[in-house]
Amino acid sequence: MNEAKFSIGKIIQHQLFNYRGVVIDVDYKFLGSEQWYDQVARSHPPKDQPWYHVLVDNSNHQTYVAERNLEISDDISVLNHPLLDHYFTGINKGNYQLRTKKN
Numbered sequence: 001m002n003e004a005k006f007s008i009g010k011i012i013q014h015q016l017f018n019y020r021g022v023v024i025d026v027d028y029k030f031l032g033s034e035q036w037y038d039q040v041a042r043s044h045p046p047k048d049q050p051w052y053h054v055l056v057d058n059s060n061h062q063t064y065v066a067e068r069n070l071e072i073s074d075d076i077s078v079l080n081h082p083l084l085d086h087y088f089t090g091i092n093k094g095n096y097q098l099r100t101k102k103n
Contacts (some may be wrong), residue, residue, distance in 0.1 A: 002028055004050040004069055009088060009096035012054065013073040014065060016043065022096050024087050025053035026045070032064060036045050045069060055081040 004026045006012055011022050030037065030047035037047070045066030052065050057079040076094030088096040 002048065002050050002071070004028070004052075006050075006052060006070060006072070007095075009098055010053070011073045011076055011079065011094055011096070012070045012076075014054075015069050015071055018078065019059075020075060021054035021058040022057075022081075022084070022088075023052050023084075024055055027051045027053075030066070038062075040064075041066065043069070047094055055079070055083055055087070057081060 006023050006026070008026065013020055022059050029078050030049075030051050032051075038064060050067045052067065052070065054063050054065055055061075056063055058081075060082055062083070070081055076091075078091055079096075084096070085099075087099055089099050090097055
């Protein structure tokens with residue numbers, strides 16, 4: 001199993017498309033469909049490396065991104081996304097704090 005570079009709550013920067021976002025989930029390898037990979041992942045990043053579910057800053061969009069296309073963002077200011085409060089309680093030192101579910 002591959003160890004992920006980025007954890008849930010980490011603010012990242014997409015290297016190819018230059019957007020910021022926050023990680024909301026991590027897959028140890030690509031878990032999407034072959035059809036999605038062929039249509040969307042045009043740079044053909046490795047499937048056997050970690051992939052991340054990301055809320056995109058200043059958007060309503062959520063995306064699925066290969067680790068090789070991400071880096072830690074130098075800009076750790078608060079992000080703007082309507083689902084932030086659903087996943088996180090706030091931000092501390094550049095990392096969003098995961099909201100815990102209560103029964």
